[in-house]
Amino acid sequence: MIDIHSHILPGLDDGAENFDDTLNMARAACSEGITTIIATPHHANGAYMNPASDVRRLVESVNARLIEAGVPVTVAAGQEIRVHDDLLDAWSRDELLTLAGSRYVLLEMPSSRIPRSMEEMIHELSVMGLTTVIAHPERNSEVVQHPERFEKLIELGACGQVTTHSLLGVFGKRIQQTSLSLLKQGSIQFVSSDAHHISRRGFRLGEAYSFIERTMGEQWSSYLRDNARRLLDNTPLGEQPASSTAGGGQWRRLMSLFSRR
Numbered sequence: 403m404i405d406i407h408s409h410i411l412p413g414l415d416d417g418a419e420n421f422d423d424t425l426n427m428a429r430a431a432c433s434e435g436i437t438t439i440i441a442t443p444h445h446a447n448g449a450y451m452n453p454a455s456d457v458r459r460l461v462e463s464v465n466a467r468l469i470e471a472g473v474p475v476t477v478a479a480g481q482e483i484r485v486h487d488d489l490l491d492a493w494s495r496d497e498l499l500t501l502a503g504s505r506y507v508l509l510e511m512p513s514s515r516i517p518r519s520m521e522e523m524i525h526e527l528s529v530m531g532l533t534t535v536i537a538h539p540e541r542n543s544e545v546v547q548h549p550e551r552f553e554k555l556i557e558l559g560a561c562g563q564v565t566t567h568s569l570l571g572v573f574g575k576r577i578q579q580t581s582l583s584l585l586k587q588g589s590i591q592f593v594s595s596d597a598h599h600i601s602r603r604g605f606r607l608g609e610a611y612s613f614i615e616r617t618m619g620e621q622w623s624s625y626l627r628d629n630a631r632r633l634l635d636n637t638p639l640g641e642q643p644a645s646s647t648a649g650g651g652q653w654r655r656l657m658s659l660f661s662r663r
Contacts, residue, residue: 403607404438404630405431406501407508407537407563407594410477411460414443415450417598421467426600428468428475434608438634440480440501442508446492447484453497457481478502478634482537484510485517490526500532504636508563510537515544516551524560534560535633538596539589540568540581549583556589561639563592566610567603585618588642592633593626619643 409417410427418424431439441461444450461479468475480501483489492498500507507527511517524534536555539545539562545552556562564581571578584590593614595605615623621643629639 403436404634405436405595405605405607406440406592406630406633407442407482408439408597409443410439411441411443411464414452424464425471427597428473430600431605432473432475434605436475436605436607438476438478440478442480442482445481445483446486452481454499457499480508482508482510485520485523502634504633505531506533506535506633508535508537511542513542520555521558524555524558528559535563535592536560537563538565538568540564540577540584546580549587553587553589561591562589563594564590565594565596566606569610569613570606582617591629591639
């Protein structure tokens with residue numbers, strides 16, 4: 403499996419604090435069947451600044467130490483970039499990274515709203531040959547209240563990435579319901595861990611794919627797994643399954659259960 407969003411690099415943000423944390427996270431990922439992890443430290447979110455050159459250097463160092471430790475996991479470079487007014491200029495200054503050198507770039511919206519500039523940002527990045535991947539929209543208050551507004555961003559060419567903990571109910575039933583609803587409407591193209599720590603916020607990627615298979619059908623689990631590989635290979639995403647209601651009765655029972663809470 404491939405994880406496209408994690409905070410595995412040591413000492414850069416609120417993820418791994420040191421290399422011991424990084425090593426423990428890599429070993430945990432390996433035990434779950436994850437072979438490649440894209441490191442996406444927070445950038446320009448008001449608390450952390452992690453320019454491209456710093457991330458690249460640390461990724462190179464981490465990979466060398468993982469080889470030395472005998473952990474068969476590869477870390478690739480990326481960033482979780484907060485949407486901000488200087489973003490396009492920061493790109494021209496070579497401060498930003500795509501995911502693993504692909505044309506896919508991971509953007510984070512504020513938790514409370516969809517920025518007014520979001521549609522224009524997606525368009526401008528598209529003109530530059532980049533595809534926007536929007537991190538954890540299910541945890542955005544405006545998306546929760548108005549999922550159709552997020553759907554419009556997907557129609558403009560963006561992709562949605564839901565996190566494993568959201569799908570598995572760790573952040574509460576409302577966020578889990580939103581995660582499944584976004585999947586159902588076809589607005590999610592990726593699942594990733596957003597892992598920060600081995601125990602507090604681990605990977606649980608295989609568990610999340612199994613949950614999707616049970617609730618929506620095997621074709622959706624395969625589609626999402628395959629998209630992570632396609633991103634890493636820098637190729638177009640796969641064709642979305644024809645119906646996100648596959649899985650049928652269980653899906654309806656699950657959503658009925660949520661509606662009664």
